[in-house]
Amino acid sequence: MRILPHALLTLLLVLVWMVLTSFSPGQLILGSVVAIFAGRAFAALTPDRTRLRRPDLILRLVLIVAADIARSNVAVARLILTGGRHGQRHSGFVHIPLDLREPNGLATLALIVTATPGTAWLDYDPDSGELLLHVFDLVDEAGWIDLVKNRYEALLLEIFQ
Amino acid sequence: MTSHLAQVPLWAAIVIAVLVVLGSGLTLLGALGLVRLSSFFDRIHAPTLGTSWGTAGVMLGSALLFTLTGDRLVIHEIVIGALMMTTTPVTLMILGRAALSRNGGARPRAANPASITAGLDADAAEGGSDRR
Amino acid sequence: MSETILTVALTLSQLCLVLAMLLATLRLLRGPRAQDRVLSLDALYVCGMLLLVVTGMRLGSSYLFEGALIIGALGFVSTVALSKFLLRGEVIE
Known part of the structure; x- marks a missing residue:
């Protein structure tokens, strides 16, 4: 050892x-x-060690996430103040099929998604790799799937797998 | 009266004031959302305002103030910030799963997840039902 | 000048945080279900922690900060324990 x-x-x-x-x-x-x-x-x-494939991308991820958190803070604060665009806001559940399987990568994704106001990670099925997400202001479902898959998951796949 | 606050230069005082008021204001908005929103899964989003930029604003202001009034660099606050960043997702995830299983009756890992969420939407529409 | 600005700002932020704690307490009392109460308890301890930090800034003492750190750590553990209880009906399996 x-x-x-x-x-x-x-x-x-x-x-x-x-x-x-x-x-x-x-x-x-x-x-x-x-x-x-x-x-x-x-x-x-935990016997298995985390292996970072591309540690140089972490800084980029941190900057993207910090900007997103600041932006969605403003968005959610405005929605609360206006009473949800005066009753026009819908929240809902989104199912997202994930390709990411690495436990540390998934933990990082959970951290990002939950730390951002407006999205909450509810459940993840390790067999099918499907994530259940609750979105505060659901305008179009495809947009959220696209956001999680392309903005965060693609970068995390590069870093961890 | 309080002498340590007078040591801070004017520009820093303005920066600290903005950071602290912004942070606590966002926390207040989060708490307001907690009271105003009507269903549980909406409310789960409200406290994240306080734990993300609410905490970050107050902690940055505090670090700046104690660095300027003390004689050394004070970065204790980063530890609390990191603690909040990593622990909030854990609590919200477990709480979300608990709510899912309490609402749906079935385990969250059911064969057909669509049926659970359909039941949930019905529950959300019910609003403040008094079930426990 | 900077003393006035900081005193006003810190007082304002203390008021905001106390108000936030009252609102969280309102939700804690109102419920309606157990998970709502756990969620508002979580928000309550975050507000309490921030209030301690802001009070420490105002008094110029860094000792209150240690208290905030303890609230942060214990609040996390207690919320996880309560959620786990809601999920399974027991804390330690």
Whole structure:
């Protein structure tokens, strides 16, 4: 077994430890001990390692998602204030067939979809790969399927698979 | 009175004020939506206003204020921001699945998902039914 | 000058957050179903956490921040536990 099974996770934990306490040599040692144990514990829970195929695309994904979250924040806030375009708003369920199978990729997609106001991830069927999404302001269903599949899933497929 | 607020330069004070008021205003709108919207699956969208840009605005303002009044870079707030970003989807997903299974009666992973959502839409149209 | 701006802004934001907590409490009391109550409890703790951070900014103390971190972590665990209970009827299987 490797000494540092999840090097990136361990490094991140040391960093968070030092942010929350102080940047001193003593805290570095203490934080490193905690992080190494936590990394080994995590490896015992999940044996398979995450492999990032294209880490350079992560920054692009983060920027796209941040812009989308800001935009949909404004959209949902306006809908709440106007009482749903004065009763004209419809919400509904959308079924989206996903090609993404990698668990970490799916987790990232769930995070993106739920963090964006206006869409909520409800259920995912691992056998058929179908995702059940609830959309706050459902204008056209095909547009939402297209948005999830082309805007996020294509990028996540490149990063993770 | 409060001396630490006077140390902040004017431009930063305006930036912090805008960020904090925007963040808490979005949180208030989210809570307003929680009260005004009529069905559960509509309401599940409302608190995400507070957890996405609501939290981000307040945290950025706080980080900026404490960095300027303290003597070192304060980025504690990023930890809370990251915590909110990663935990909200988990809670909303589990809550959504719980609501699906409570509403439909059947397990969410039924053979015919269309029948469940049809039942749900009927339930949503019912609005504030008093079933528990 | 900057003190006035910040005092007004922080007070305003405290008022907003308290109002948001009251609205979430209203939904908590009104229901109608258990999942609505869990959802509003989740919103309530997020507002409480933000209120603690804003109060800390106003008082110039970073100790309230630690409290906010604890609310954030415990709120998450409790909402997941409640949702799990609604889903399965028990928390730990």
